[in-house]
Amino acid sequence: MYAERASRLEGAVVWTGDGSGRVLPDGCMDLLWNEGRLLVAGPDTRAHVTGGAPGTWVGLRFAPGAAPAFLGVPAHELRDRRVELSDLWPAWEVRRLRSRVAAASDPVKAVEDIALERASPPDPVLRALVAALDAGRPVAVTADEIGLGARQLHRRSLAAFGYGPKTLARILRLRRALALARAGVPFAETAARCGYSDQAHLARDVREFAGLPLGRLLAG
Incomplete structure (x- = not known):
């Protein structure tokens, strides 16, 4: 429960x-x-x-x-x-x-x-970073928009999230994809709407992060 x-x-x-x-x-x-x-x-x-x-x-x-x-x-x-x-x-x-x-x-x-x-007040830079990446914005574009260089962005991401911004972007993208798939959106359409190159690309990310094929993950 x-x-x-x-x-x-x-x-x-x-x-x-x-x-x-x-x-x-x-x-x-x-x-x-x-x-x-x-x-x-x-x-x-x-x-x-x-x-x-x-x-x-x-x-x-x-x-x-x-x-x-x-x-x-x-x-x-x-x-x-x-x-x-x-x-x-x-x-x-x-x-x-x-x-x-x-x-x-x-x-x-x-x-x-x-x-x-x-707890400390929310960091507006981190909040803007998460919002942009969760909306599917590219990492390089997001860094420019929030005024951070690549090295500074990577350093702050490691401290705040435990991994770099590209990994964070992939994790957030996967969560968006799983929400669509659970809502019944076909896997190929889910992949396209979330910015994957194809359904196989989505399947590889699911296996890497979740440890199961997409169909088994949703069934569970």
């Missing part, structure tokens, strides 16, 4: 579930609560598959690029990793936060409150 809603934190989502499933790359990072533990899910470059764990999982998924300012750690240091929050913050502070969530009548709200108290 999985449920989510928009968070009171701008651009974020809060969710609950059993922790099982195939989590696809999305340019985001999550703050997680499970069985008395606070963890961080770093940015994925491939599907993260898990069979679940005891108890209910609570998560807050930050907007793309927003989590590193909250955590005080560049995203690329957590790429494709799940780590204890105490590996990033002082142990005494994490113990206090764990006790706070454990004592709360609503752990979802408690995790959300922690994020709200410590």
Whole structure:
């Protein structure tokens, strides 16, 4: 069972579930609560598959690029990793936060409150970058529009998202394609509308990022 809603934190989502499933790359990072533990899910470059764990999982998924300012750690240091929050913050502070969530009548709200108290205002440059790439704008054109050189854009992307802007653009494009395919748009039309060279190009990206053929991924 999985449920989510928009968070009171701008651009974020809060969710609950059993922790099982195939989590696809999305340019985001999550703050997680499970069985008395606070963890961080770093940015994925491939599907993260898990069979679940005891108890209910609570998560807050930050907007793309927003989590590193909250955590005080560049995203690329957590790429494709799940780590204890105490590996990033002082142990005494994490113990206090764990006790706070454990004592709360609503752990979802408690995790959300922690994020709200410590989050920084959205970075307008990162927000513009994500919006442009999610709209299918080319990376080079986007860099010019937001006034960043190629090296500076790559450096900021690594720190904010865990990978460079081209990888982020591919991940966002794949998510747009999956939304269309799930809505019943034929695969060839989906590929064309999302800027893939052909359906085979879409299929290769699905296999790389999701680890399954497109048909099996949608069936699951």
